[in-house]
Amino acid sequence: WAEQELLNLTDNITVTKLALPDLPSSDKHAELLRKAWQTGMLQYESRKFNDNVYLSYISKPDIKRKRELLKIFIVKWILLTNRSYRRLNLLKSRYIKIICKKSYYKKCLEELESQKPALLFCTHQRAINAIAPLEAAKKLGIPTACFIYSWDNLSKATLFVDSDYYLVWSEYMKQELLTYHPEIRSENIFITGTPQFAPYFNDNLKIGHGQFADKFNLPKNRRWICFSGDDTKTSPHDPVYLKQLAEAVRSWNNKEQNQLHILFR
Incomplete structure (x- = not known):
């Protein structure tokens, strides 16, 4: 549906899907420069805006792995002389040149x-x-x-x-x-x-409760609770929340007539 929506939004424009070649394997040197640029930018923004929240966006590597520890050391070494915005942009340019x-x-x-x-x-x-x-x-x-x-x-x-x-x-x-x-x-x-949210307002994509239940073999006679999961970085405790919700629903269903059903996304 995404491609169709794009075509609907560009009625007077010819949209062509290019057949680009297979993606290449990652380049270790380029990846280190990209990691250094992103880490350095977040550190720079933390200093510029006097806000440590930017530091929390730096991905935490698995320090138990020697290779990850080596990456941390190399990134820190690169950033010793690349702290300003201008120097960080030069890092990004070097990264792009390697790709090219x-x-x-x-x-x-x-x-x-x-x-x-x-x-x-x-x-x-x-x-x-x-x-x-x-x-x-x-x-x-x-x-x-x-x-x-x-x-x-x-x-x-x-x-x-x-x-x-x-x-x-x-x-x-x-x-x-x-x-x-x-x-x-x-x-x-x-x-x-x-x-990108236009499809949510497209009535042609909507289906009824019963049709949805039939399509995914869901119980029609229960009220549904939709639990939308996220990635491990954004919401690392999702398994705990889901388990607690499941236990609460199970307890409810054992006592009440109005049964509940969890849909996990």
Whole structure:
């Protein structure tokens, strides 16, 4: 449905799905530079805004593994001389240059040269694999645009791609983008709202309670509780919460006639 929604939103535009080559294996040197850039940016923002919350966004490695400890040491060593915003951006440039030396970048270049699109659009600024095609497009003079995917992405130093234009949810997010990345020009940022949520307002996608129950073999005579899980970093105690909810529902169902049923997403 996502592709159909995109086509509905772009009735007067030809949208082509490019057949890009298979993704390459990660480059250890590039990954270390990317990790150093992201860690350094969060440390820089913590100093700039005098707020330690940015430090909590730095991913915690598994220190029991020697390889992870070595990565921590290398990242810290890199950041000894790369603490300013300018130096951190140079790190990002080095990371992008490494990617542009890979065969994947060259294949993206060939595909884009063949297709000659008027614009290359990236739907997620965290998409590391989108760096090569975006850089290839720039090399060919093809304009590029990137959508800031989620409301909290900018504060967590996740602008891994560089594009000519940026699409944001709101005026507030536009100001965030200008605050965290002052090199971006205001006139290159466009407020579009949140089109990825458009399907939720599409009545054609709705199905009735009974039809939904039949499709997923769910009990129609029970009231449903939807438990929406998250990843281990955002909500590490989800298993505990789900277990407690299940125990409470089981206890309720043993005593009450109005039965409950948990749907875990």
